[in-house]
Amino acid sequence: MSLAAERATDPSNPPGGSGRNLRLTALTKEFSTFTAVRSLDLEIPAGTFFALLGPSGCGKTTTLRMVAGLDLPTSGTIHLGDDEITYAKPYRRPVNTVFQNYALFPHLDIHENVAFGLRRRKVKDVDKQVQEMLELVELESQAKKKPPQMSGGQQQRVALARALINRPEVLLLDEPLGALDLKLRRGMQIEIKRIQTEVGLTFVHVTHDQEEAMTMADTIAVMNAGVIEQMGSPTELYENPRTTFVANFLGQSNLIPGTVSSADGDVVRVDMHGTQVSIPADRAHVTSGNGWVGIRPEKVLVAAEGEPLDAPGNHMSGGVVTDVSFVGVSTQYLVRMPWGQELMAFEQNTGRRAFLTAGTKVDVSWRPEFAFLLPASQDVNAGAIEEA
Amino acid sequence: MNGLQRASRWVSDHIVLAGGLLVLVYMFVPIAIVMLMSFNDNSESRNVYAFRDFTFSNWTNMCGPDGMCESVLRSIGIGLAATLVATILGTLAAFALVRHNFRGRSVMNTVIFLPMASPEIVMGSSLLALFVSGGFGGRLGVVTIFIAHVMFCLSFVIVTVKARLSGLDQNLEQAAMDLYASEATTFWRITFPLVFPGIAAAALLSFSLSFDDFIITNLNAGQTVTFPMYVWGVAQRGVPMQVNVIGTIMFLISLALVLGNMFATRKKA
Ligand SMILES: Nc1ncnc2c1ncn2[C@@H]1O[C@H](COP(=O)(O)OP(=O)(O)OP(=O)(O)O)[C@@H](O)[C@H]1O
Ligand SMILES: [Mg+2]
Numbered sequence: 323m324s325l326a327a328e329r330a331t332d333p334s335n336p337p338g339g340s341g342r343n344l345r346l347t348a349l350t351k352e353f354s355t356f357t358a359v360r361s362l363d364l365e366i367p368a369g370t371f372f373a374l375l376g377p378s379g380c381g382k383t384t385t386l387r388m389v390a391g392l393d394l395p396t397s398g399t400i401h402l403g404d405d406e407i408t409y410a411k412p413y414r415r416p417v418n419t420v421f422q423n424y425a426l427f428p429h430l431d432i433h434e435n436v437a438f439g440l441r442r443r444k445v446k447d448v449d450k451q452v453q454e455m456l457e458l459v460e461l462e463s464q465a466k467k468k469p470p471q472m473s474g475g476q477q478q479r480v481a482l483a484r485a486l487i488n489r490p491e492v493l494l495l496d497e498p499l500g501a502l503d504l505k506l507r508r509g510m511q512i513e514i515k516r517i518q519t520e521v522g523l524t525f526v527h528v529t530h531d532q533e534e535a536m537t538m539a540d541t542i543a544v545m546n547a548g549v550i551e552q553m554g555s556p557t558e559l560y561e562n563p564r565t566t567f568v569a570n571f572l573g574q575s576n577l578i579p580g581t582v583s584s585a586d587g588d589v590v591r592v593d594m595h596g597t598q599v600s601i602p603a604d605r606a607h608v609t610s611g612n613g614w615v616g617i618r619p620e621k622v623l624v625a626a627e628g629e630p631l632d633a634p635g636n637h638m639s640g641g642v643v644t645d646v647s648f649v650g651v652s653t654q655y656l657v658r659m660p661w662g663q664e665l666m667a668f669e670q671n672t673g674r675r676a677f678l679t680a681g682t683k684v685d686v687s688w689r690p691e692f693a694f695l696l697p698a699s700q701d702v703n704a705g706a707i708e709e710a
Numbered sequence: 711m712n713g714l715q716r717a718s719r720w721v722s723d724h725i726v727l728a729g730g731l732l733v734l735v736y737m738f739v740p741i742a743i744v745m746l747m748s749f750n751d752n753s754e755s756r757n758v759y760a761f762r763d764f765t766f767s768n769w770t771n772m773c774g775p776d777g778m779c780e781s782v783l784r785s786i787g788i789g790l791a792a793t794l795v796a797t798i799l800g801t802l803a804a805f806a807l808v809r810h811n812f813r814g815r816s817v818m819n820t821v822i823f824l825p826m827a828s829p830e831i832v833m834g835s836s837l838l839a840l841f842v843s844g845g846f847g848g849r850l851g852v853v854t855i856f857i858a859h860v861m862f863c864l865s866f867v868i869v870t871v872k873a874r875l876s877g878l879d880q881n882l883e884q885a886a887m888d889l890y891a892s893e894a895t896t897f898w899r900i901t902f903p904l905v906f907p908g909i910a911a912a913a914l915l916s917f918s919l920s921f922d923d924f925i926i927t928n929l930n931a932g933q934t935v936t937f938p939m940y941v942w943g944v945a946q947r948g949v950p951m952q953v954n955v956i957g958t959i960m961f962l963i964s965l966a967l968v969l970g971n972m973f974a975t976r977k978k979a
Contacts, residue, residue: 392884412887425885429903438899439889488889 341368342403344389344492344524349398351384358384360548361398366526366541368491371518373539374528377571377705381548382528383422386494389526390419402491413442418485422496422528424477426469432456432480433465439488455487458517474501479510486517495527499534511538532572536560544568546705560618562605566696569616571705576622576665577614579698585609590695595661599636605694612698621692622667624655627683636693639685641665643678653677657686741961748954768951775950781940782956788852788936789920792859797913799860800867801905807868808875825865833862834926841930850932858930859923863916870915874908914967921960 344366351359359381366372374382387393389400391412400408407415418439426435433452440448456462459479469477478501485493498514499507515538518525529535535542536556543553544567552564559572569575580594590606592599594615601615625631627639644664645656648671655667655678665686678684751765773779807818825833837858841850878901886896924938931939941953 390888392888411892412884413890413892417888419885419888421881421885423879423881425879425881427882427886427900438886438891442890442895484889 342405342491343368343401344526345401346385346389347399347401349385349388349400350396351381351388351393352396357548359388359395362548362550364543364550364553366492366524368524369522370540371515371525371527371538373535373542374526374545375530375532375535375542375572376545377530380545382530382545383496385545386419386496386526386528389492390417390494391415392419416491417494418488418490418492419494420478420481420485420496420498422500424469424481426477426480426484428469431466431468432461432472435469435480436484436487438484443488451487455483458486458513459483475503475506478502482510482514489521489523492524492526495525497529498527499529499531507534514538536572542572544571546571561692562694563616564607564696565704566614566616566700566702567705569694569696569705570703570707574619574666574707575616576619577616577696577702578663578665579612580615580695581612582608582610582695589690592695595659597636597638599693600690601693601695602691605691608695608697614696614698614700614702616694616696617688617692619654619666620652620668620670621688622657622665623687624657624667624669624678624684625687626678627685629685631685631687636690637685637687641684641686643680643682643684646677646680648677657684659686744954744957744961747951748958750951750954752951768955772952772955775944775952777935778937778940778944778950778952778956781935781937784852784934785921785937788856788859789917792856792863792920793913793916796860796863796867796916797909800864800912801871801909803864804868804871804875808872822865822868825862826869830862830923830925831929834858834929837861837926838929850930851934854930854932855927855934855936858926859920862923862926863919866915866919867912870912871905871908874905874911878904918964 344364346362346364349359349362349364350357362385374385376382384393388395391407391410391414394409398408399406402416407417427438430438433449433456436452436455437448440451445451452465453462456465459482461476461479461483464472464476469480472480478498482495482498485495495514499510502510511534514525514527527535527538539556541553542556542559544551544559546567552559552568559568563569563572563575566575566577569577578594580592580599582590583593583598584591585603585606588603589600590603590609592601592613592615599615603609606613623631624641624643631637638659640660641657643655644658647654650671652668652670655669656664657667658664667686746761748768749764749766750761751763751767752760768774803822806812807815807822837854838850841847841854846854882900882904883896886900887893891899922938923936924942927936928939928942935943937956941949944950944953
């Protein structure tokens with residue numbers, strides 16, 4: 323499938339990634355009683371795969387709808403390169419959407435659904451392009467069916483094909499894989515990512531699946547209650563979250579209360595229940611007063627009391643294993659610390675040593691460069707998965 | 711013993727079917743009689759409700775009875791005109807009521823049910839009062855009948871189209887606009903085809919309501935005679951057998967419409 327090659331040879335259809343960034347400035351959407359999007363600033367570089375990640379109801383769909391022109395913002399602007407498109411009609415924007423609920427035309431067959439955008443623009447060769455697009459989403463045998471006769475996953479692929487065939491400068495995908503089973507979902511993730519790389523278009527992908535966002539996106543923006551909490555590459559967000567929400571929503575985190583005792587140059591020292599831990603300055607988002615010391619569970623090392631722990635510094639003793647769960651590739655421990663908090667620790671099942679059992683007294687440690695420090699004012703449970 | 715069980719089993723298996731058939735018979739006996747009577751030769755008889763002899767003469771001499779065919783044509787004409795006007799106005803009103811949020815919308819939504827809910831005799835006499843007090847008392851006829859029919863058809867059209875329209879996912883129109891369709895293209899390519907079954911149903915309903923109406927029409931007709939009024943009039947003296955011919959034709963047309971619709975939807979599926 324060489325969409326990219328085809329694009330390059332088609333003069334009426336200049337290649338995507340022609341260098342127009344999508345820029346949202348102070349974008350705000352208020353419904354009568356409710357602010358769905360709050361002064362959003364966002365610059366999405368041309369040709370990137372951008373993921374907008376956030377819990378249900380945080381304003382993701384609303385943001386996309388404003389970019390597509392289906393909702394008008396209360397204030398703020400939307401630019402594509404130097405052109406302002408804030409109030410442009412939806413059919414005058416080089417933007418297409420894969421709708422969260424598909425929105426396929428029930429009275430048109432699959433072929434005509436996919437052809438719709440091309441026909442409106444009076445493109446030649448519609449049938450051939452539709453045929454290719456249907457092959458891409460593996461639905462070529464279904465072209466004559468009507469949408470209501472298809473499964474949810476098939477409908478979703480039609481929705482994707484219908485938008486993608488137009489090769490817009492910006493493709494908006496509103497949870498396009500929500501209805502697919504895991505296998506198809508993984509397959510489509512790879513497929514979408516591959517198409518994006520091939521055609522070089524800007525994809526804005528909305529999801530509340532953090533794994534999906536991390537595997538697919540070049541850049542992730544984590545959104546919560548109408549604002550962007552943090553934006554960056556998947557590793558950046560995971561390794562150095564700036565808010566408790568990001569720390570909890572993207573993977574899991576241990577957040578331990580502590581007080582900054584000194585901050586000099588590259589290192590911030592924190593007194594954490596009597597133990598001094600050090601945190602690299604670029605990962606410390608407070609430099610005085612109280613804060614949350616954050617550490618990812620897989621970075622926490624556990625060993626039976628007195629046994630060697632291969633990590634310099636940040637050594638704590640007096641823990642007791644309270645729970646062990648074996649999940650195949652790894653083992654997850656809960657360790658109760660002397661101050662009463664339970665820490666999570668994930669350990670790869672390398673077979674290097676026997677499992678610890680519940681009740682074992684253990685020492686806990688981690689490498690200082692993996693810890694991060696967040697402001698105490700933030701809610702420690704923000705973004706965490708609700709425990710049943 | 712075994713035979714008895716099997717018999718009772720057979721009865722219980724087929725009792726629903728039998729019941730259904732009885733209901734069908736119940737519904738279609740009158741129509742069958744109308745069809746049969748259209749071939750009745752009763753030129754010799756006073757009793758118009760007894761079948762005497764088979765003949766085609768009612769069909770060949772359809773317009774025999776004085777004024778009957780004229781009244782049928784008049785009813786069809788009024789029906790078509792009222793349907794056209796009521797369907798267009800009602801469809802526009804339905805769009806306004808579903809798509810636009812204006813002051814008094816909820817009041818309107820209730821008010822449109824009134825003509826459907828109030829007794830025809832009330833609507834008919836109040837319309838007559840209106841025409842008379844407006845100075846049209848001497849000019850009652852086709853035009854006043856037409857006005858009356860548009861009025862009561864309107865609420866049926868609005869309700870029918872509204873139901874279809876509010877079931878229409880607005881995301882579809884937005885998706886069309888997202889795919890480079892202007893407002894007008896979106897309307898003709900997406901909205902109209904999807905609402906059309908509702909509009910067609912409303913039109914058919916309007917026509918049959920108009921063709922059928924007696925009470926309101928009778929009050930506002932002046933000297934004009936529609937088909938229902940004609941039948942009512944001649945029923946005192948004995949209905950001419952040709953009325954059954956008209957009834958049969960009307961039934962066959964309805965049947966053709968229903969079958970055609972069934973065929974069209976089956977082919978699409
Ligand atoms: N037309 C509307 N009127 C009032 N409130 C609205 C309207 N549309 C959306 N909202 C509210 O705005 C908020 C954001 O909605 P949005 O659809 O953008 O969420 P989302 O992030 O896409 O969620 P999900 O992941 O569930 O799709 C929600 O709280 C929603 O209730
Ligand atoms: Mg949404």
